[in-house]
Amino acid sequence: MAGRVALVTGAGSPEGIGFATALVLSREGCAVAISSTTDRIFDRASELSAGGAGAAGFVADLRSADAATAMVAAVQDRFGAIDVLVNNAGMATVDMGDIETKAFAELDEAAWDLDIAMNLTTAFHVTRAAIPSMIERGWGRVVMVSSVTGPLVANPGSAGYSAAKAGMDGLMRAVAIEVARHGVTVNSVAPGWIATASQTPEEAIAGRHTPAGRSGTPGEVAEVIAFLCSERASYVTGQSIVVDGGNTIQEYKGPPEGYY
DSSP: OTTOEEEESSOOOTTSHHHHHHHHHHHTTOEEEEEESSTTHHHHHHHHHHTTOOEEEEEOOTTSHHHHHHHHHHHHHHHSOOOEEEEOOOSOOGGGOOOOOOOGGGOOHHHHHHHHIIIIIHHHHHHHHHHHHHHHHTOEEEEEEOOSBTTTBOOTTOHHHHHHHHHHHHHHHHHHHHHGGGTEEEEEEEEOSBOOTTOOHHHHHHHHTSTTSSOBOHHHHHHHHHHHHSGGGTTOOSOEEEESTTGGGOSOOSOGGGTO
């Protein structure tokens, strides 16, 4: 991927999928632009640059269409183009603190709107801003970081998040159909239990009950993303690849000693 430019959103955490993806793409030869909602993104950019990669950090709240458009323009001004877009922003941001989960019957409109804005509208804004230039140049890769939660399964208290991630996959397929003849592919990855900094103790326990017997790592998700961004995936579009250690295929989800 030498000579390509990648934009990875939601890459502020040193232990998250976004930054792991930026590391893998830089290893593959990409110059990498990374974004988050706080200044910690400049620390991540410095780490990438120290490793020899062309890198720059950008602060933006991608729930805002104007902010997303301005960020994409700034990346294009800095690097000349955006060849690869990884929509990883979502879930939560460190500047917002803990977000309370609510059962659907107790879910107010503000909480619903926030889930949709953070986990779906962010991807819409950035993709809409970045994809015209990919179409014009006749080459591009867009990867949505979706989830198994929503498209395949759900958890209590996750109605808004689940709806947003299912919507992200719907957006992915619709855009993939429209841009395929322009040399642009659009796909998603659907992580399961992944050991990021935000993983809760309960989620870590769930990870130990997968067929693989552990949670995944951000780097393992990043390798799949990098494949979808590469020339090697040139005939793959409109697809969602699950990265969950086999969790969604198992019928029995209790303690392994009870069945395995």
